[in-house]
Amino acid sequence: MRSPAHVRFVTxxxxxxxxxxxxxxxxxxxxxxxxxxxPLLPGPLAVASGLLELATRxxxxxxVVASLFRVTWGFAGAALLAIPIGLAIGWYRRVExxxxxxxxxxxxxxxxxxxxxxxxxxxxGDVAAIFLIFLASFLPLTVTAxxxxxxxxxxxxxxxxxxxxxxxxxxxxxxxxxxxxxxIIGLRITLGIAWLVVVAAEMIAVNxxxxxxxxxxxxxxxRYDLVxxxxxxxxxxxxxxxxxxxxxxxxPSISWGYSDD
Amino acid sequence: MTTLTRSRxxxxxxxxxxxxxxxLLFWNFSVKWSGTNVFPSxxxxxxxxxxxxxxxxxxxxxxxxxxxxxxGYLLAVLVGIPGGLLLGWYxxxxxxxxxxxxxxxxxxxxxxxxxxxxxxxxxDTASVYLIFLASFFPILTSxxxxxxxxxxxxxxxxxxxxxxxxxxxxxxxxxxxxxxxxVGLRIAVGIAWLVVVAAEMIASExxxxYLVIDxxxxxxRYDLVxxxxxxxxLIGLVLDLGFRRTEKLKSLRWGFRDAS
Amino acid sequence: xxxxxxxxxxxxxxxxxxxxxADGIKMVFERDGVSTDVLDDISLExxxxxxxxxxxxxxxxxxxxxxxxxxxxxxxxxxxRIDGERVTGPDRRRVFVFQERGVFPWLTxxxxxxxxxxxxxxxERRQRIAHYVELVGLQGFEQAYPRELSxxxxxxxEVARALAVNPDMLFLDEPFGxxxxxxxxxxxGELLRIWEAERKTIVFVTHDIDEAVQLSDRVxxxxxxxxxxxRIVDIDIPHPRDISSPKYLSLRDGIFDAIGLAHKV
Numbered sequence: 001m002r003s004p005a006h007v008r009f010v011t012x013x014x015x016x017x018x019x020x021x022x023x024x025x026x027x028x029x030x031x032x033x034x035x036x037x038x039p040l041l042p043g044p045l046a047v048a049s050g051l052l053e054l055a056t057r058x059x060x061x062x063x064v065v066a067s068l069f070r071v072t073w074g075f076a077g078a079a080l081l082a083i084p085i086g087l088a089i090g091w092y093r094r095v096e097x098x099x100x101x102x103x104x105x106x107x108x109x110x111x112x113x114x115x116x117x118x119x120x121x122x123x124x125g126d127v128a129a130i131f132l133i134f135l136a137s138f139l140p141l142t143v144t145a146x147x148x149x150x151x152x153x154x155x156x157x158x159x160x161x162x163x164x165x166x167x168x169x170x171x172x173x174x175x176x177x178x179x180x181x182x183x184i185i186g187l188r189i190t191l192g193i194a195w196l197v198v199v200a201a202e203m204i205a206v207n208x209x210x211x212x213x214x215x216x217x218x219x220x221x222x223r224y225d226l227v228x229x230x231x232x233x234x235x236x237x238x239x240x241x242x243x244x245x246x247x248x249x250x251x252p253s254i255s256w257g258y259s260d261d
Numbered sequence: 262m263t264t265l266t267r268s269r270x271x272x273x274x275x276x277x278x279x280x281x282x283x284x285l286l287f288w289n290f291s292v293k294w295s296g297t298n299v300f301p302s303x304x305x306x307x308x309x310x311x312x313x314x315x316x317x318x319x320x321x322x323x324x325x326x327x328x329x330x331x332x333g334y335l336l337a338v339l340v341g342i343p344g345g346l347l348l349g350w351y352x353x354x355x356x357x358x359x360x361x362x363x364x365x366x367x368x369x370x371x372x373x374x375x376x377x378x379x380x381x382x383x384x385d386t387a388s389v390y391l392i393f394l395a396s397f398f399p400i401l402t403s404x405x406x407x408x409x410x411x412x413x414x415x416x417x418x419x420x421x422x423x424x425x426x427x428x429x430x431x432x433x434x435x436x437x438x439x440x441x442x443x444v445g446l447r448i449a450v451g452i453a454w455l456v457v458v459a460a461e462m463i464a465s466e467x468x469x470x471y472l473v474i475d476x477x478x479x480x481x482r483y484d485l486v487x488x489x490x491x492x493x494x495l496i497g498l499v500l501d502l503g504f505r506r507t508e509k510l511k512s513l514r515w516g517f518r519d520a521s
Numbered sequence: 522x523x524x525x526x527x528x529x530x531x532x533x534x535x536x537x538x539x540x541x542x543a544d545g546i547k548m549v550f551e552r553d554g555v556s557t558d559v560l561d562d563i564s565l566e567x568x569x570x571x572x573x574x575x576x577x578x579x580x581x582x583x584x585x586x587x588x589x590x591x592x593x594x595x596x597x598x599x600x601x602r603i604d605g606e607r608v609t610g611p612d613r614r615r616v617f618v619f620q621e622r623g624v625f626p627w628l629t630x631x632x633x634x635x636x637x638x639x640x641x642x643x644x645e646r647r648q649r650i651a652h653y654v655e656l657v658g659l660q661g662f663e664q665a666y667p668r669e670l671s672x673x674x675x676x677x678x679e680v681a682r683a684l685a686v687n688p689d690m691l692f693l694d695e696p697f698g699x700x701x702x703x704x705x706x707x708x709x710g711e712l713l714r715i716w717e718a719e720r721k722t723i724v725f726v727t728h729d730i731d732e733a734v735q736l737s738d739r740v741x742x743x744x745x746x747x748x749x750x751x752r753i754v755d756i757d758i759p760h761p762r763d764i765s766s767p768k769y770l771s772l773r774d775g776i777f778d779a780i781g782l783a784h785k786v
Contacts, residue, residue, distance in 0.1 A: 017356065022361055108451060109497065110454070110455040110493060178625075199369040215375070224379065238369075256668050
C-alpha cells in the first residue's frame with residue numbers, strides 16, 4: 001500500500017513532466033543552433049535576450065497594444081454585424097437558400113488576398129488592417145450564427161410560442177440563450193483566425209504591431225533574435241486570447257451546451 | 262429550426278441565381294457611378310481572366326499553388342494522423358506534449374515566414390513548409406480527439422474478441438475515429454489554401470497568391486487582382502465540397518448525426 | 522376498420538361540458554415529393570376536467586394528433602375547437618408538456634418555472650414559483666441547473682412550468698418515456714396528485730397500456746399509421762386504482778385484445 005506522501009510525490013512529478021519536456025526541447029534547440037553554420041538563426045538564449053531588449057525599449061508594450069487594438073476593432077465590428085445577420089439568415093430559410101452559395105464562394109478566399117484592395121481603398125495604415133480583420137472574421141461568424149440557429153432544437157421554440165411569447169420576446173428569451181454555446185465556440189475559433197490575419201496584415205500593410213516587428217527586425221539588420229522573440233509574443237498573446245474566451249464557456253448559462261468529456 | 266417546412270423544388274436554385282444577378286448588377290453600376298478608373302467592373306475582370314488563360318500563365322499558377330498545397334498537406338497528414346492517434350491512445354504522452362502544442366498553435370504560420378525563408382530560402386520549399394505547419398495542428402488535434410472520443414465500449418468489445426493492440430487500433434479505433442478526423446482534414450485543407458495564398462504573396466515567384474500581389478505591383482492591374490481572388494475562392498470551394506462529399510459517403514455517415 | 526367517433530353519450534353520462542372537439546382531422550406530410558398519410562379522419566371530444574389518453578404503438582401518429590390539437594401543426598383537413606374557438610396556433614391556455622428535454626438548459630429550476638410569468642409583479646411571480654416548486658416536490662433545488670438534475674426531476678420542472686401559467690388544458694406527450702420504470706410509477710402517482718389538486722383537462726399520449734388504464738378516465742386507442750380511432754374505452758374506476766382488481770384487469774385485457782396482443786410472453 002503506497003503511503004499518501006508517496007502518492008503526492010508521484011502526482012507532483014506527473015505535473016512536472018510537461019515542463020520537463022519543454023526544457024528538453026529548449027536544450028535541443030540550443031544544441032542544434034550551436035551545430036549549424038548559419039549565423040543568423042537564433043538560439044533560445046538569444047531569443048530571451050531579444051525579448052528583454054524589446055521590453056526595456058518599451059517596444060513590446062507598444063507593439064502588443066497596436067496589434068490588440070486592431071484585432072479588437074476589426075473583430076468586434078465583425079461580431080456586431082455578423083451575428084445578428086447570421087441569426088436572421090438562419091431563421092428565414094429562403095434567405096439562407098439564396099445567400100448560402102455566396103458565402104460558400106467567398107469563404108475560401110483568403111482575407112489576405114484582399115490586401116491589395118484594402119490598400120487601394122484605405123491606403124497603408126490602421127484602417128486597412130482593421131478592414132482585413134473585419135473581413136476575415138465576418139464570414140466565419142456569419143456561418144457560425146447560421147449553424148447555431150439551425151441547430152436549436154425545435155422544442156425550445158415551440159415551448160416559447162406555447163407560453164404566448166411575441167416574436168421579439170421569442171428572440172430575446174429563447175433564441176439568444178439557445179445559440180450562445182455554439183456562438184462562443186465560433187467566436188473563439190474566429191478570434192484565432194483574426195489573430196492570424198492581424199499578423200499578416202501588419203507584415204504587409206502597416207508600420208507598427210507584432211507582425212511589423214517581425215518583418216522590420218529582419219529587414220533592418222537581420223535581427224532574427226527579435227524575429228523569433230516576436231513570434232514567441234504572438235504565440236503567447238494568441239494563447240491568452242484563447243484562454244480568455246474559454247473562461248466564458250464555463251458560465252453556467254452557457255456551459256450547458258458543452259458535453260462533459 | 263426553420264420557418265420553412267416545405268420548400269418547392271426550384272427554390273434552392275432560383276434564389277441564389279437571383280441574388281447572383283443582383284450582386285453583379287450592383288457591382289457593375291457602383292463601379293460606373295463612382296467613376297473609379299482603378300477598380301475593375303465585372304467585364305474587365307472577365308477580360309482579365311481571358312488574358313491570363315491566353316497567356317498560359319493561369320494554368321501554370323493554379324498548378325503551382327495546388328502543388329504546394331498538396332505537398333505540404335500530405336506531409337501534415339503523414340505526420341499528423343499517426344501522431345494524433347498516438348497522443349489519443351496514450352494519454353500520458355498527450356499530457357506531456359500537449360502544453361507545447363497549445364503554445365505553438367496560436368503562432369500564425371505567417372509569422373513563421375521569415376524563419377522559413379532563412380531556413381529554406383525563397384521558393385517552393387518555404388511555402389510547402391508553411392502549409393505543413395498550418396495544416397498540421399488541426400489534423401493532429403482532430404485525430405487525437407477522434408481517438409479520445411471512441412467510446413470505451415468499442416475498445417472493450419474489440420478486446421473481448423481477442424484483438425491484439427495493433428489490430429484493435431486498425432480495426433476498431435481508427436474507423437471509429439474516422440468521422441472526426443475527416444472533419445479535421447477538411448478544416449485543414451481550408452487553412453492550407455488560405456496560407457498558400459499568404460505564403461505565395463511573400464515567399465514565392467509564382468502561384469495565385471503571387472499573382473494577386475504582382476498584378477498590383479507591376480502595373481496596377483486590378484482586373485487581374487480581382488480575377489485571381491475569384492479563382493482563389495472558387496478553387497477553395499471545390500476543395501471544400503470535395504471533402505464534404507467524402508464525409509457523406511454512406512460507410513462513413515454514421516459518425517455524423519445531422520449530415521446536412 | 523372504420524373510424525369511431527366519441528359517442529356524445531359518454532360525456533353526457535358524466536355531465537361534463539365539451540372542452541375540446543376535433544372533427545375529421547386528416548394529416549398528410551409531404552417531404553421531397555413523397556406524401557405520407559399520418560392521420561386519417563379522426564374525430565374526438567374531450568370533456569372539461571377529463572383525463573384522456575391517446576394510446577397506440579410508436580410512430581402511429583398520436584404525437585402528431587396531439588400537436589395538431591395544441592396548434593403547433595395545421596391539419597391537412599378538419600379543425601379543432603377548444604371552448605368553441607377554432608385552434609389556429611399555440612396558446613398559453615393550453616400548455617404542452619414535452620419530455621424533459623423541453624426544459625430550458627440555460628435557466629435554473631426557478632427560472633424555468635417562472636418562464637411564462639412575465640406579466641406578473643415580482644412578488645406575485647416569486648410566490649407562484651414557490652408554490653409550484655413545492656407542488657412538484659423540488660424544494661431545495663430552486664437554484665439548480667437542469668444538467669444537475671435527474672430525468673424525473675427535469676420532468677417535474679416541466680410540469681411545474683406548465684402549471685405555473687394556470688392553463689385550462691395540459692397536453693403531455695409521453696412525458697415519462699425517458700424515465701426508468703420505477704420513477705415512472707412514482708411520477709404517475711405525482712401527476713394524479715397534481716391533477717386532483719388543480720383540476721385541468723388533460724390529454725396524455727402514451728404507448729404504455731398500463732399507464733393509460735392507470736391514469737385516464739377514457740382511453741382512445743389508435744391504430745397504426747394511417748391512424749384511425751380503433752376503440753374508446755371508459756375507465757370508470759375511482760382513484761386510487763387497485764392495479765390488481767378484477768375490474769382494472771378486465772379493462773386492461775380488453776385493450777390488449779383490441780390491439781391484438783397475446784396475454785402470455
